[in-house]
Amino acid sequence: MSAPVSPMRHVLVTGHKTYHQITEDLISPTEKTPPLAWVIGFIISATLLGVFVFTVGWTIYMGTGTWNLNRTIGWGWDITNFVWWVGIGHAGTLISAILLIFRQKWRTGVNRAAEAMTIFAVICAGQFPLIHMGRIWMAFFIFPYVNTRGPLWPNFNSPLLWDVFAISTYFTVSLLFWYTGLVPDFATVRDRAKGLRKKIYNFLSFGWTGSAKHWQRWESLSLILAGLSTPLVLSVHTIVSFDFATSIIPGWHTTIFPPYFVAGAIFSGFAMVQTLMLVTRKLLKLEDYITIEHIESMNKVILLTGTIVGVAYITELFIAWYSGYVYEQYAFFNRVFGPYWWSYFGMMFCNVLSPQLYWKKSWRRNLKLTFFLSIVINIGMWFERFVIIATTLARDYIPSSWSYYSPSWVEIGIFIGSIGLFFTCYLIFSRVAPVVAVAEIKSILKTSGDQYVGKNAIHHHDHGGKHEEVEASH
């Protein structure tokens, strides 16, 4: 009996691909000399990475006095950048873990690159607390190790220490999850390679054979890691928000911070995935694997999370007024109409208004608009963190210590440089590993390939029907 194919199934792989064609399309970018656009991008990124190394080196050599922080404003661009990068790092795990649990098949086209992006974004994020410490050579003091100082332990009750645990756990688990997914694909690269290249990929593929028992364990491992990562990803930005929320600074001391930070993190993370995906699919000719369907799905997530963030902004204002607490009321009045009003309106425009364009289907599927808005949203999310951090600190309890803060060239250099670090890592990744998960795409081909489902399906029903049986039986 021929089972009807669900009309709910979207076409996620176009171009009537065979398994071999998938291998060919996804592995060959790692085997060819890079296109000119890649080389240009790499030169720019590596130059910015040089700026990063220089300005961070300058900070470490000269001290954090090279930054324009002062006694009133102790957190400036450094922590803004930290929170911004951590937020960007949330989309990868969301795509790979939460969407796996919800069985959203469109994640397969973008999960590999998004997870890579997560890892690189967390690497960028991690730089900022370290250099912000001032004496980076003592950074290991944050870890509870058996020491000769007492023994002196870190304060386990401090959100700043929770952050150390959250970020390091997040980085480690994301890396393990990502690499375990890469192992079978590295084996595919290995089996096409010769000479030294084969040796390198043999090492990277850990001796993968594709045995049925290994696949079974691999799937089991992926599912449990996804299950673990789901609360983990929610915990990380929650704990980042505790850095602020557990303090007693008006404007920071709010219980709305955890959900609001998590929504903002997913929002900015997806925007960065869009920026990267739109460029990657064009440069590596992956339009058949990262389709308009994928782009639209991600734009829906952006619309949802952007709206949640908008509601949070308004709620904050309302609660500040409703609390009847003058310091809280002033903190928010100052945010909107104070000396940093431009960053507040920048934030509102970029994060709340601009994603509302995505209510219209044809705009969600418009690549140029998506690319433009993805940049706008990332700028907006940077503004958000700046608003929360610098604006709040600039007006503290005593008017005599009120201050204004603008970054020094060193701080600007570190921020721009961290973007160079991120893109250098991503560009290298796109050369050495398949940016789309090869084995996973093959496993969804029969349920999402355009020769099997959708209006261009050519496959006779007999075969499809049998496949449905197998799908249903597990």
Next chain:
Amino acid sequence: MAVASHKEIIYGLYDDEQDLLKAVKKANESHLDIMDVYSPFPVHGLDPLLGLEESRLHIAGFVYGMIGFLTAFLGMSWVFTKDWPIIFGGKPYWSVPAFIPIVFEMTVLFAAIGMVVSFYIVCGLGPGVTNAYLDDRITDDKFCIAFNKAEVSESAAEAFFKSSGASEVSHKII
């Protein structure tokens, strides 16, 4: 696991996972003892046919997670009540709610690292490991059934591959 002894293998390659599943069913019916099946991606429905039991990795993961949980919780409790009690903000020494974030993170960390390391060890995989594999195209688009010649006679295997629609049959010593 990779064992040093040499095995003489006869294997057949199939072009589609449906053909593979049919062939495995047929092999079961004719009581041919399959050594292993290799595929470029996980083929659903294969595990029960091969009689593979459900992986116990999740049980291991739970145990590792509990070790992480206890390490963090007991460790912090010991530090703040026995080793170096300090009052922070007028809170009790043993302020359990403040331990929750780190206990959670350590549970996840231990479970994840433990499971991934266990996975590689039980599969005999890892950095620097080279396992013999049968065919370069198994990681591309071929689905492979392998018989050990010590268990299944060559003629029986060849007849099976012919009747079950294998596109190629080869021999290899690994």
